[in-house]
Amino acid sequence: MNSPLPSKQIFTKESLKKQFRLSEFLAEKVISFVAFLSIAIIFLIFIFVFKESMPLFSFGKKDKVKTEIQTTSDVKVESYEGAETSTEEIQPETYGAPTEDLNPVTQETQTSEELEPDTYGAPTEDLNPETATGKEVIIDEKATENKEGADRTWSTFFSTEWVPVSDNPRFGLLALLVGTLKVTIIAILIAGPLAILAAVYTSCFASNRRKEIIKPIIEMLAAFPSVVIGFFAMMVLATFFQDIFGYDSRLNAFIGGVAMALAAIPIIYTISEDALSAVPKTFTEASLALGASKAQTAFFVILPAATPGIFAAILLGIGRVFGETMIALMATGNAALLSANPFESVRTFAATIGSEMAETVFGETHYSVLFFIGSLLFIFSFILNAVAEFYVKGKLIKKFQGK
């Protein structure tokens, strides 16, 4: 009986009894906890972003009454709150802005409720004299804006100008939206075909050896810092294409689109390539055995079979371009112009947040609008993913693979 095998299992009631396996139980719980946590974190981020844009949604008359009641009855509470926030928030602000003018101003404004936000927003030297001199006027304006602020802000969303910092701020989201769409469309029109053709080449035509070289190189591009791509676009591409097309503004939607295409190509390529490689080799064989050429097989059999994956790849590429900030900041020119011309400067949503968030006033309309843009981006990427999930799995598969 010196067999190395363990002794034979004997079935008894005892050995079949339910066992509690602690390590397994814990591992399961930890994994599910972490999974739920990650979902919760994403959700919380969205809630936070959206919450910050909430002031924009306090419309109309009800709001007016509310503010009036507040200003009449809750004056004490209001001023107390104001004082608290001001002592908390202003102090670091004053360190941060070592201008001599600022101190007296902030002290003055502490007494009046309405002006507080403005003082946060006045770390620039230009703005200081304005707040100091035009104090009375601003108070009046602020009062009116608070009463019908939301309505007014929403009405400016559809204007064509993006002038967030002015006596008469206009938040023309339309211009930003058009700018973003312009850049996205240009980028996808360039990146999509290039990346998909590259993927078709590596998965259907290239020898194994070439595939082994090409695939990692393109995938490496995905890890390329976008700031470097932006820099490259700004310094090299802009000049190069200006020489060709001879447009006026050096940095424009087209350059931004080209640069973002560089960022989107690796993503689209990688996912399309995986989708194409996942098409069973038997389809290739069947097609070739019918006397199809390599190209016919690639375009009439493999590509249709991989369409859902390729569609998902393009959607992810759009998501990447839509949310791309650094390249947009560096290469699009950042002027919120509303036009159909691809060779004019544009400003994208993401770039707007990126460039203005640092200079905005906490709690002011501008601040809320930026967060509103943030939630728009959030919602947009959510919709994209949902479309990718449901549309692709439902309709496209049916269309290309029969019912």
Place this chain on the structure above:
Amino acid sequence: MRDIKIEVKDLSLYYGDKKALKEISMQIPANKVTALIGPSGCGKSTFLRCINRMNDLIPSVKITGEMLVEGVDIYNKDVDVVNIRKKIGMVFQKSNPFPKSIYENIAYGPKINGIKDKAQLNEIVETSLRQAAIWDELKDRLDDSAMGLSGGQQQRLCIARTLAVSPDIILMDEPASALDPISTSKIEELVHELKEQYTIIIVTHNMQQAARTSDYTAFFYLGELIEIGKTNTIFTKPEQKQTEDYITGRFG
């Protein structure tokens, strides 16, 4: 053997350094069913794939010798592999319909050959489905996905797809190995009917199947062609001891 369709002369095939087929020489008659039998790994499928140059897809394969189809060496440098495969169709072991509708599956072959006329395509689809004895089952659901068919239907669809490009020779690589007896018998009947018009070469593991369906049988063992002859002769009075051992079930 009259009407020689394919003549193989000293065909050897190497996977890298390994010699998988050793100097095969044989003649395959026209409009007959030739069965290739032998134990697993004996090279019969490899040999079958040589006939329409499917082995070209494997980079490490090297082939020497001659494969004359109606007197033309298909491994000659001037021969276009795409044209060979149009004339020599193939049905695979695992049924592999495209992830398209049934209609599109059949119409694919004619379409890549440049037939665009809708009426003509419809006719081709119907004829080939009828030839494959599957038209009655599928005529009402031509727009359904081919992936939803049963295994036997899929395999007959694949045969219909091969017929749609009207090849001269049909190669079948264990077409019934994954099917139940009923589907298998349908395929066998089909083979029987098709040999009027086509030259069929069928690889099979199932000796009864070879005996039932084929006119000629070739026995492969370890990459060598041991014996080829009329199926009756091979199964009753084989010349070689190895063939007899295999057929009587002593090994393999």
